[in-house]
Amino acid sequence: MTRAHNPQLNQHGELRHLLTPEGLPRDVLLHILDTAQGFVSFGSREVKKVPLLRGKSVFNLFFENSTRTRTTFEIAAQRLSADVFNLDIQRSSTSKGESLLDTIANLEAMDADVFVVRHSDSGAPFLIAQHTPPHVHIVNAGDGRHAHPTQGLLDMYTIRHFKGDFSNLTVAIVGDIVHSRVARSAIHALTTLGAAEVRAVGPKTLAPDNLRDMGVRVCHDMAEGIRGADVIMMLRLQNERMSGALLPSAHEFNMTYGLTPERLSLARPDAIVMHPGPINRGVEIDSAVADGPRSVILDQVRFGIAVRMAVLSIVASAESQA
Structure with missing residues (x-):
């Protein structure tokens, strides 16, 4: 998808909708991350508001349940x-x-200006974007199994904050990848930002067939997948999206792919551990790891407000041309 034909950009190449990281140029992603950096300190200020969207109306349309995403969008x-x-x-x-x-x-x-949309149907935010006038902006807060761009971007911000340049990093994404819109958005963002290696780690039944085509190394062995990794991104088992016997049991998954302190020792000594939440403790991750010194899970939540502030401010300021 070229910049000129990307429906997320107006004729000047400005971000008018955020629907997916897929196809967005590197400079657009970096602009979001750089803008978010200016908002990170707002939570500690006595006055936590700026007038960038004064007079604008933001409608949160969450057709799926959410805690972190909806709350952080509202705060943003x-x-x-x-x-x-x-x-x-x-x-x-x-x-x-x-x-x-x-x-x-x-x-x-x-007189809505921005719609923040979360929907169980893949493509719903794209459909809305095709039927709204140029002055209305759509932000995808998660659609089916397809994309969760602001989660992907807050994950990129977190990685850059703790690890710096992407070009030197090995990132392991572990767990239920086939059902994870978070994983898809993270993979597209990581490859666009130039991560040295992206690994998808999990059982064959939970790994999409096209991962290698996306430039991802597929590992079905947990030790192989996280050995020497700089970043380990654990994913929630999405039982609500599964059909059929894709896993013997949650206990079996934990025994084979759960992140324990022992398995974490295979990664680099300064590796960080991430999780988009909600966490299934004792399934994909042990509490000793989730609450440990290498976990940046709560930092992800904190940075999520700044990233969503950046996205809302950028799309709402885009000129009203298609």
């Missing part, structure tokens, strides 16, 4: 001085059969 928009509206999906007209696009059209009539 409020810190930018936007007017924030959270649609109660269970009580909205969508529960009465109204189509997604009709719901969006009605909210547009209420």
Whole structure:
């Protein structure tokens, strides 16, 4: 996908929607990370607001349950001085059969500027973006098994904060990759930013067939996958998205792929451990690791506010040309 034909960019190459890291140029990703760096310290300030989105309306449309993503988007928009509206999906007209696009059209009539959309159907934010006028901006907060771009970007910010230049890094992504929109977004961002090696670690039943085509090294042995890694990104087992017997049991997964202190010792001594949450303790990761000195899981949450502030401020300031 070229810059000129990327639906996420306007005719000047500015980010007008954030739907997926896939296809976004390296300079666009770095611009988001650099902008986020200026927002990281806001949480410790006495006055935590800036007027960048004053007068703008941000609508959070979460058709799937969420804690971290929804809350951090709300905090991010409020810190930018936007007017924030959270649609109660269970009580909205969508529960009465109204189509997604009709719901969006009605909210547009209420002068919405930005829609933050989380949906169980892959492609839903793309569909919305195709049917909104140029002055309305869409941010994907997770769609089905497809993409979770702001999680991918906050993970990139976290990695860069602790490890520096991507070109020297080996990153191991471990667990349920086939169902993980987080993994897909992270892989696209890591390869665009020039990570030295990206490894996908997990059982064959939870690894997509096209990983090697994406420049990823596939490892079905946990020791091989994390040995010498600079970054270990653990993923949640997404039982709600699984069909059929993809795993013998959560206990069996833990015995083979769970991150224990012993397995962590195979990585580099200064390796960091990440997890997008929510954590299944004792399944994909032991508490001793999740709460240990090499865990940056809570830093990911903290940086997530700054990254989402950056994304909202950038898309909302893009000129209104398609």
